[in-house]
Ligand SMILES: Nc1ncnc2c1ncn2[C@@H]1O[C@H](COP(=O)(O)OP(=O)(O)OP(=O)(O)O)[C@@H](O)[C@H]1O
Ligand SMILES: CCCCCCCCCCCCC/C=C/[C@@H](O)[C@H](CO)NC(=O)CCCCC
């Protein structure tokens with residue numbers, strides 16, 4: 120702490136009651152000065168959670184802040200916690216206390232000291248943010264949420280924002296990849312997981328561009344990103360927000376951004392042959408989750424309900440798919456997916472992973488190359504193979520909890536440990552699979568079923584047949600994807616995949632319709648599913664996934680225990 124911050128104490132009024140207020144540099148406390156010593160009420164606010172200190176009696180209103188001129192008063196805004204009705208996590212709201220001082224001089228002294236303490240604690244806070252609002256995400260409330268709730272909070276905290284309301288899909292990603300970002304501390308999306316994914320691809324791509332690294336080489340250690348990402352949840356699932364904050368609440372997320380919280384996050388790269396297809400943080404899923412997404416895209420007009428409808432339809436279609444899953448196991452000494460732990464704020468498994476990352480950073484390249492975590496696609500000895508028919512194959516870098524599944528796809532997965540959990544659901548009878556799905560919504564162990572296996576892994580490969588060249592099957596998949604996108608595009612606009620060949624993107628409508636017809640022939644009983652990558656359909660079946668430890672940082676702190 121800075122030497123010039125002194126302890127300040129005084130008797131101040133809050134409303135009609137007198138309090139003994141103390142500012143220590145780290146905390147602001149006020150204790151009621153009542154005669155009844157036993158019932159003394161103390162409020163203690165860490166300075167790191169003070170949002171703003173204002174002159175006078177100040178109220179926050181949707182248009183900004185309103186100040187009543189009272190020359191012996193000051194107002195402190197801070198983070199206030201309440202328990203959430205919909206989850207075990209804590210909701211944050213804006214606390215406000217108006218203090219009255221005996222004199223104007225004393226008030227000025229409090230304001231000066233409080234602001235000085237705040238400056239000392241706010242080095243990691245953003246001063247300038249680039250905000251992207253998707254006006255069509257979720258229940259289409261993005262613009263309203265930002266204007267009425269979030270913009271005024273950022274203004275109160277002294278954060279200057281450049282706001283872009285998007286007019287097309289991928290605008291936010293392209294902006295981050297191409298435009299001048301000088302002076303921005305972070306990028307924020309107001310939207311769902313799809314918007315987050317745009318920011319993720321923009322930030323990772325931009326960082327690799329600037330570092331001169333090729334994202335297409337799956338063996339490369341990527342450069343971790345300095346630009347933080349903030350999420351104001353306004354989508355349908357908001358899984359990334361829920362799994363990193365514990366609740367989907369725009370004000371809670373805005374407050375995490377304001378106080379500059381920082382949560383590292385593992386990212387999985389998905390490659391097809393030697394091209395990067397996409398990045399994922401929550402779900403790379405084949406079979407059930409791929410089919411649900413493909414079905415739901417046809418019904419975007421239903422809004423968030425489309426997933427319930429699609430889930431029911433796909434469950435009733437009772438499909439399973441043949442394939443070969445290969446994986447590189449993670450070191451079992453650090454953790455395992457069935458150890459019944461939860462990754463919470465300050466998680467020791469993730470902290471140890473940070474230490475190892477620091478120890479084996481690219482600067483210590485000689486150490487790194489001899490370390491066992493070095494990745495190579497060709498080290499066949501390390502790969503474990505599972506061949507069969509699967510209901511679902513899912514890979515998740517984190518728990519992937521969301522309101523539908525409060526503990527998530529893998530309740531003990533970690534946000535920042537450099538591993539992902541591979542969940543293999545082998546073919547089973549419909550009731551067995553329903554039990555598995557139902558356990559996502561309860562606290563019952565979804566891995567304690569005879570047809571389910573879970574592995575903590577560093578990388579995964581998927582192919583249709585052992586050693587087979589997959590060109591024919593790839594065509595079938597592409598046809599299925601293109602036709603499904605054709606149907607969905609009337610609602611959601613066109614989508615591009617990084618590894619999608621230019622000729623596919625430039626196809627004439629005529630050709631696309633032919634492809635669509637071809638698909639409809641095979642979609643009655645498809646022999647292949649599609650991959651769901653954080654809510655986007657991938658145009659390839661044979662993929663290689665690799666976990667990149669702590670590649671990005673969010674304005675979050677994990678779930679508070
Ligand atoms: N102006 C726009 N017009 C059309 N699509 C857009 C626009 N802005 C963003 N998008 C795209 O819309 C898709 C969905 O948006 P978003 O993620 O915000 O909401 P959602 O799909 O309802 O929520 P979730 O992803 O949580 O299910 C994103 O993939 C994004 O690329
Ligand atoms: C009998 C009751 C059965 C109920 C089954 C509920 C199962 C819920 C599991 C939820 C898992 C969410 C995984 C997260 C995926 C996100 O990256 C992605 C983008 O938002 N969402 C989807 O693909 C949307 C996919 C939604 C699938 C339901």
Ligand SMILES: [Ca+2]
Pocket residue numbers: 385516517532533534535536537538539
């Ligand atoms: Ca992880």
